[in-house]
């Protein structure tokens with residue numbers, strides 16, 4: 001027991017450049033996937049929102065189809081999604097390994113999740129404000145960028161913060177099956193070579209990244225909220 | 228200016244059909260301040276939303292200026308809405324924009340250049356008295372100030388018609404007064420037509436020229452405001468008028484007066500305009516040598532006329548009573564014998 005702890009805190013196997021490299025890969029995967037999840041998620045969220053508020057008793061085929069696709073991809077466990085997407089990834093990215101090999105699964109796994117958060121954020125907008133904009137004769141496109149996005153921005157930012165943190169976790173899972181990054185470091189080096197000090201360092205770096213995302217996200221959401 | 232022709236609106240929800248507006252026909256003149264009053268659920272909001280096409284009628288037609296609202300294409304309707312603007316009970320400002328940016332929003336939609344937008348917004352900020360607050364966010368303003376922004380925003384594209392959906396219902400009495408005065412001023416200076424809905428008779432009394440009373444989707448009475456107050460015909464109108472005047476107190480008083488002066492006749496003298504200023508009581512005393520007991524009195528001002536009533540108790544013979552009624556009618560005072 002004491003021996004194990006001693007070994008864990010010895011940090012004798014930790015190679016700084018390997019840690020830097022893994023951190024860099026995790027940050028790349030997380031940030032690129034977050035950007036895509038944001039763009040795709042907002043678009044899907046807008047489609048869900050706009051197609052559900054049209055007059056009439058039911059939500060219509062657009063809502064139904066989008067909602068189905070979003071639910072479908074959200075229901076697939078991430079680890080299975082990676083495996084499922086491998087043939088597609090191979091064609092699209094030319095590889096299924098490394099940072100870029102992980103990207104399609106990361107994006108497809110997180111965008112539908114964020115789409116729901118975006119839909120919720122849009123639904124929170126005061127109906128009266130939308131009505132006021134319509135009473136001015138606004139076009140749908142203007143409604144989107146003058147009203148819907150600015151008025152829901154704090155909630156959209158909070159949502160993307162949650163999504164980015166989820167993505168840090170996803171990159172770690174992807175790391176185990178060859179994507180690189182801190183998850184890969186913890187598993188391939190820390191676990192398979194029995195170097196628990198490396199696993200500990202990887203964990204600490206992941207925690208720092210997660211806390212940093214949370215703090216940045218919270219302060220941005222607060223700064224833009226003029227309510 | 229506005230013609231509402233046999234308009235009905237039926238909402239179909241999952242469980243039921245709600246007929247919110249039933250066969251309403253109204254004509255509103257250019258430059259008029261037209262009020263629509265009714266209790267909650269009477270269909271006022273639905274009716275006013277039909278005017279700018281936020282809702283479409285199930286049947287009937289709405290004509291504003293030269294356009295039939297239902298016949299406009301989507302694009303034409305958007306254009307029309309720049310000339311038929313709206314203010315709201317809860318202001319509906321964008322919290323993400325400053326006062327000035329809110330006011331400029333309809334101008335952006337109308338496609339004005341930045342310079343022109345700024346210039347127009349500055350004029351409007353002065354018009355509604357918000358100089359110095361133009362860079363504040365709505366959350367930093369009071370309710371009255373928010374409604375001023377709402378009004379400035381609605382006026383930015385120089386509309387011909389201004390629709391007000393309970394524009395003062397969220398404000399305290401003093402602020403209500405301010406906003407109403409602003410609306411009157413706007414009508415004078417800009418000459419636009421104002422349609423406002425409310426459940427407060429006071430609002431109708433203070434600024435409207437004519438008003439319609441709605442109950443359960445129907446318009447049950449339309450008349451010039453003074454007529455509504457003096458001579459309400461429908462039960463709902465009477466209730467609104469009585470609530471505004473607080474007549475219930477007087478009725479209670481009459482009961483107790485009758486007990487104290489069992490032989491006295493109680494008269495309600497109703498007067499309008501000039502009659503409200505004539506010294507009728509002293510005239511009665513001098514001319515008919517009557518002992519008059521004043522029970523209660525009341526004068527209210529509409530936007531152009533004052534009207535009011537006076538309850539008096541007198542010991543009077545029937546013969547003399549007719550003479551008094553005759554004399555008073557010369558002064559335009561209406562006499563009712565209270566039972």
Ligand SMILES: Nc1ncnc2c1ncn2[C@@H]1O[C@H](COP(=O)(O)OP(=O)(O)OP(=O)(O)O)[C@@H](O)[C@H]1O
Pocket residue numbers: 238239240245246247265266267268269270271272273274426
């Ligand atoms: N979109 C809608 N779908 C279904 N029913 C509706 C809709 N809008 C209004 N109604 C119904 O129509 C009726 C009239 O509503 P409306 O909002 O016009 O009343 P109102 O006179 O403005 O009342 P308030 O003073 O409370 O604002 C109500 O019974 C309401 O429930």
Ligand SMILES: [Mg+2]
Pocket residue numbers: 271272273393
């Ligand atoms: Mg209403």
